[in-house]
Amino acid sequence: MKHMHLQFGNDGVATLTLDRDGGSVNIICDDFMNDLGRALDNIAQRQDCPGLVVRSAKAGFLAGADLTMLAAEFPAMTARRGYEISQRISGLLRRLETLGIPSVAIVDGAALGGGLELALACTRRLASENAVLGLPEVNLGLLPAAGGTQRLPRLIGAKKALDLLLAGKTVDANNAAGLGIVDKIVAADDSQGVAERWLLARPAPEQPWDRKGYRPPEARGLVLPEVALGYSLAAAGVAGKSGHRQPAPVAILSCVFEGMQLPFDRALQIESKYFGRLLRGKVAQNIIATTFLARQAALKGARRPQGHERRTIGRLGVVGAGMMGAGIAQIAATAGIEVVLVDRTFALAERGKAYSARSMDRLIERGRMTRDKADVLLGRIAPTDDFAQLSACELVVEAVFEDAAVKADTIRKVEAVTGPDTIYASNTSTLPIGGMAQSSIRPDRFIGLHFFSPAERMELVEVIRGVQTSDATLAASLDFLSQLRKTPIVVNDGRGFYTSRVVQFFINEGAAMVGEGIAPARIENAARSIGFPVGPLALLDEVTIDLPVTIYDQAQSQEGDIAEPAGVATLRRMQELGRHGRSSGGGFYDYPEDRPKHLWHGLSQAFKLAGQQPDDAEIERRLLYAQSLEAVRCREGGILETDEDGDLGSVFGWGFPAWTGGALRFIETEGVAKFVDNAKELARRHGSRFEPTARLVARAKSAA
């Protein structure tokens, strides 16, 4: 067998050790399932086997299914095929638990997805202190399809199981024991002995749900009003939390609801059928393609130029100790990098470090960090007002005020003290790298690293490659981001690069609709309904209403003859009315101290409501299409070199809904032909920003 081995002890106890060939973690792939089937055949033939131990030779137990294998089938996926994929692994686990012998899973490290499902199919679960267990499938638009939606509720109760299944969250060994998922916490060294002793005592081999008389309240379905009320509230909770664009959470709820009423094997079939429905749908495919496969590839260096030795940054300079600089300093320190944090005065630099100290305090409060560890981390950050301290830094991230003159001055100051190999990375969100590099004496070592705020939480970094940026600089910068465990996208230079350029079309479209007299609540609710974390007007208030206006005015003054984007007129009117955004007291929203923010009542006077309001679908379409079309223009114009960068950047950069797969993949989700038709219609009614590109039109033709 390739990915596991089976041994029988002197006492007859079988031990199945998962040990993936050519990988550091166990995953469920085709060969794994073949191996498991063979192992079960082998055990079944033994007359004298008192029980089975399942364990892992790796650092973790089993990390779930091989999604690459699954994704390979997406183009031809049907519900029936998805059902069969699920039934295969589900059938193997069912066979394991009905062998007629008791079994023990020893969980050391991560047992996730199919890993936990395998453990749940065992009669008993032992876990070491460092075990992490969970069914995170919902985060990928899927459901646990190897019995997870059936065994977990039968083991710990439907409500507790749904909390885990719907949140997709993992629990540590102690919490898992408290929930009843883990039977006992045992030190890794002792677990084999504990397991064997338990098996040799000949415990009953049946699972609770295979015993006669097993009948939880949920088996009676809606006969019990309290059960019905529970499901009713759970359905509302799903709608309230994830909205209506994601089919996975409600499918999980249905699996539990319907499955609990059925005999176990029928229940497993229902689970597989719901899995098949999810897997044939574009949403699950999109979420997996972008948030898992493309993200993993980016983390593994998909965009890294080859032929350059891998570099590790030992000492980092951060110039500008504002929230962004401080956040970058903090994540670098967390990654073990020594950081010199520079600002104009020592007090300002200190304040940046204090920001990280407060972050650490919050982590300690939540039990996610120890004081000792925090002290070590903070010890790596050296605040100073002396640029000379940067001399030994291998990479300097500049995070000063977004102003060309300030940036130019900083470049000169930094390059005056740093060595010829030091990489200068500007954390700019809009200023072209080429322009800034003119102030640099080493433009080949000059690059843009656009972190998102707050840097310690946002995982995306937009890497902007200037015309003169060398491959070596790009490779080293990506190595640095890899140290920080950030997901990079690599884009070419241009005004606003990719993310800042496209997100403008989200906020401008929102502002344009306000100007047309569309009710602001409809705009915000539409954005939320399609899955944006906040509406365009709320986002405008955060970034300030002045920002997009300034960006346009600057572009206009520097390049001339740029048509004013839709929505800018609305923003200028807001400025006239003294409504600049949240930081200056209020913009589209008011921010009372004693209750939640609400739309500013003055909006209805400033922008008269149109008597006829558009369909909800029209508003949704405008918000999505405006962005997707600009992303296409970025791709065709060479700002983006790959679709994956465009999709990752949109989902992780500004919260473009993951179910779409990203700003570019959304076009396939709609269907190219339909997208082009809709875009033409939108262009006819709302302007040329919706005009599909010639290449899109050609693609639609060939797709039709």
Next chain:
Amino acid sequence: MQDILIFDHARTPRGKGRPDGALHEIPAVQLMIQQLEAIRDRNSLDTALLDEVAIGIAQPVAEQGGVLPRAAVIGAGYDRSVAAIQLNRFCASGLDAINLVAGQIGAGMAKAGIGGGVESMSRVAFGTDTGAWTSDPRIAFGGYFAPQGIGADIIATIDGYSRADVDAYAAESQRRAARAWDEGRFAKSVVPVCDLLDEIILAHDEAIRPGTTREDLARLKPAFAGLADAGYGRIAQERYRQIEALEHVHTGGNSSGIVDGAATVLLGNAEFGARAGLKPRARIRSWASIGSEPTIMLTAPADVGCKALAIAGMEVTDIDLFELNEAFASMVLRFMNVMNVDHDRINVNGGAIAMGHPLGATGAMILGTALDELERSGKSTAMVLLCAANGLGSATIIERI
């Protein structure tokens, strides 16, 4: 089509639907048996002349299940040839039971029957019947299910009814109901309920609170804010995008009360009237049912009213009197606004906000209330309407003879 005639109506007083309510010790089937006995005895009715007893029950399970009306027919000692059926269209059930019998008579398939409703909310609690529409995740999620109270608050939010507006309506309902009782306007129909000692256990509407003021009502807490936080608020916004935040104006004081009760209406054709020696009091002009948007749930009345009017060939102005079940204040205010009906033409003797809403029984009760009021005031036509769960609604137009 045969003329569909109404000969009589009876109802129980409404008892508080709680363990300390007067009717809590009376099983639902006994409420109905006493009603069937009363309508038989006060009309000296030979029950063998009846073809059907159709009873609406909104929680048709447990003691209210098993075709309760047949058990009641037998329990009341009716002729065993009388057929019985229970039906459910949620809150409109009682009116639909009448409409069902009316249809049989109109089509010539029956000569006479009783339509009515019963609900012991204190004994078979709201929600006991469960159902896919609220609780099967695929259906509830896919159908944007939200409880009625959320729908009532959606109406208030999008139509702009303030807390003061709905409380004012509720206070007026209480005032009108109290006046109606003071003036004996329900005397013709209310049949006291007796206990096992054959003593009267309830003779008046128990939930009514005479003297309730707007100030009293203003002190009550919003009833449905918690449900919005449970996810229904977002569901409401998904369906009604103009809502920035739900205004939670409905309370226990401006929503219908939870009560126990039963009601019956005796229907027949002219031939039945002659054989039974009974004089018809009214005729049914038309009836209708519709479905409407289910999340807001409570806006069917205007549309179903228009449908019933069109069937009867009538205009809104042809209706002298409206009885619209007061499920929540906002849905009545919306009906008045949409249909351009003044408050002095609708629910003139109060409604369910004051006296309570015994789900399946209410439709039959308010049809009787309308009939009594037409006779008292000398008016001619009345329309009876109810909104029902999941967006349903029914209406019936009657004309005094």
